[in-house]
Amino acid sequence: xxxxxxxxxxxxxxxxxxxxxxxxxxxxLADFCDRWTPLVALDAPHGLMLDISGCAHLFGGEAELVKxxxxxxxxxxxxxxxxxxxxxxxxxxxxxFGRGGIIAxxxxxxxxxALPVVALGVDPQVVHGxxxxxxxxxxxxxxxxxxxxxxxxxxxxxxxxxxxxxxxxMRITPRRMPPACMAERxxxxxxxxxxxxxxxxxxxxxxxxxxLQERGEGGRRFEAxxxxxxxxxxxxxxxxxxxxxxxxxxxxxxRERLDALADPLDPGFGFDLIRIAVPVADPLxxxxxxxxxxxxxxxxxxxxxxKLVARLGRxxxxxxxxxxxxxxxxxxxxxxxxxxxxxxxxxxxxDEPPLRPLHVFTPPQPVLVTAQVPDGPPARFVWxxxxxxxxxxxxxxxxxxxxxxxxQAMPTRDYYRVEDRDGRRFWxxxxxxxxxETSEPQWYLHGLFP
Numbered sequence: 001x002x003x004x005x006x007x008x009x010x011x012x013x014x015x016x017x018x019x020x021x022x023x024x025x026x027x028x029l030a031d032f033c034d035r036w037t038p039l040v041a042l043d044a045p046h047g048l049m050l051d052i053s054g055c056a057h058l059f060g061g062e063a064e065l066v067k068x069x070x071x072x073x074x075x076x077x078x079x080x081x082x083x084x085x086x087x088x089x090x091x092x093x094x095x096x097f098g099r100g101g102i103i104a105x106x107x108x109x110x111x112x113x114a115l116p117v118v119a120l121g122v123d124p125q126v127v128h129g130x131x132x133x134x135x136x137x138x139x140x141x142x143x144x145x146x147x148x149x150x151x152x153x154x155x156x157x158x159x160x161x162x163x164x165x166x167x168x169x170m171r172i173t174p175r176r177m178p179p180a181c182m183a184e185r186x187x188x189x190x191x192x193x194x195x196x197x198x199x200x201x202x203x204x205x206x207x208x209x210x211x212l213q214e215r216g217e218g219g220r221r222f223e224a225x226x227x228x229x230x231x232x233x234x235x236x237x238x239x240x241x242x243x244x245x246x247x248x249x250x251x252x253x254x255r256e257r258l259d260a261l262a263d264p265l266d267p268g269f270g271f272d273l274i275r276i277a278v279p280v281a282d283p284l285x286x287x288x289x290x291x292x293x294x295x296x297x298x299x300x301x302x303x304x305x306x307k308l309v310a311r312l313g314r315x316x317x318x319x320x321x322x323x324x325x326x327x328x329x330x331x332x333x334x335x336x337x338x339x340x341x342x343x344x345x346x347x348x349x350x351d352e353p354p355l356r357p358l359h360v361f362t363p364p365q366p367v368l369v370t371a372q373v374p375d376g377p378p379a380r381f382v383w384x385x386x387x388x389x390x391x392x393x394x395x396x397x398x399x400x401x402x403x404x405x406x407x408q409a410m411p412t413r414d415y416y417r418v419e420d421r422d423g424r425r426f427w428x429x430x431x432x433x434x435x436x437e438t439s440e441p442q443w444y445l446h447g448l449f450p
Contacts, residue, residue, distance in 0.1 A: 081095050087166050224237070227275070357448050
């Protein structure tokens with residue numbers, strides 16, 4: 001208790017626990033560990049799991065990798081306990097409850113044998129039951145047959161025991177999936193000048209473009225990570241509406257993104273590692289050049305969207321998408337423009353007017369309509385205190401809500417495409433079937449045709 005602790009250490013400093021701050025600190029440390037491997041997982045509340053398979057040789061072996069990790073953590077004022085083993089569970093048990101170190105493959109059972117059963121990470125009640133049965137170490141538990149243990153304490157105990165002993169392996173679930181391709185540049189002397197940073201990005205983007213070309217792909221998302229010498233990591237991402245591997249285009253988007261940052265990129269004491277990763281890539285064929293040598297209009301629109309997303313943010317640039325429904329109220333919806341490519345909408349028949357107007361009012365605007373018969377087409381209507389004489393009318397197009405939405409009690413609509421004496425065309429509907437759904441149907445103007 002706190003009173004007992006203060007009795008033993010009178011000048012003890014006490015600070016309230018801040019779980020959110022601890023979690024945020026662990027997240028920052030996980031970003032910092034991305035410099036050694038892209039497979040990093042959180043092992044809350046105070047641990048990190050790194051899958052260094054195929055990465056250790058880049059740093060001179062496992063021992064040199066551990067030295068580099070220790071040195072950088074100590075430079076940030078942090079101490080750590082580590083263990084390297086063939087399975088994540090064995091490494092966790094040795095780091096938390098043992099002496100840690102580098103365990104040779106196949107020696108997991110011997111290394112974890114003296115650890116207490118709490119190192120398995122099972123429920124405290126199971127630990128209490130095992131202790132009362134005299135099974136206090138992993139070695140004592142491993143000597144017993146698994147069937148009686150599973151019958152009394154559950155299959156989870158046996159599964160965890162096998163993973164800690166190195167018999168079974170369960171890979172970690174990384175915070176971010178490995179990118180499709182990646183290029184990085186470490187620096188013995190950290191760089192801080194803007195010219196050096198841009199030159200490094202340009203060289204890395206050229207390497208990324210070569211890798212994507214070999215794969216026949218183009219990137220949809222590019223993430224540039226800047227690792228500062230003091231341990232801070234800054235990641236800046238740009239997205240494209242279509243697959244791309246053009247270095248100049250991506251660099252231009254990065255410049256737009258950097259100029260729009262509310263928190264400018266601060267090199268501090270300099271960056272000792274810069275990396276560009278492509279987490280999302282799609283197939284990309286060679287571009288077809290038109291006979292007249294002009295740039296495709298769709299490509300120009302996509303480039304404009306990419307620039308706006310880089311400057312304003314993906315949530316502020318929206319694209320309309322068609323929905324498979326006959327109900328004009330639900331015909332379209334918006335999504336971030338960077339998420340999906342442009343979709344072609346239904347085109348009208350040649351020499352025919354469009355079925356739907358380009359300008360739609362939300363909500364529809366009420367109008368006063370005069371018709372020859374109550375359920376007939378409009379002959380005259382007043383909108384915004386201006387009268388319009390109808391010379392041409394086409395309809396009705398009867399639109400009812402989907403049968404699975406009938407519980408909302410939405411009335412049927414009869415739509416008309418009408419034209420007045422001045423040649424202006426309108427989209428008008430009558431809401432409610434006469435003498436079946438209502439005795440006084442209401443008229444509304446829903447849109448304007450070009």
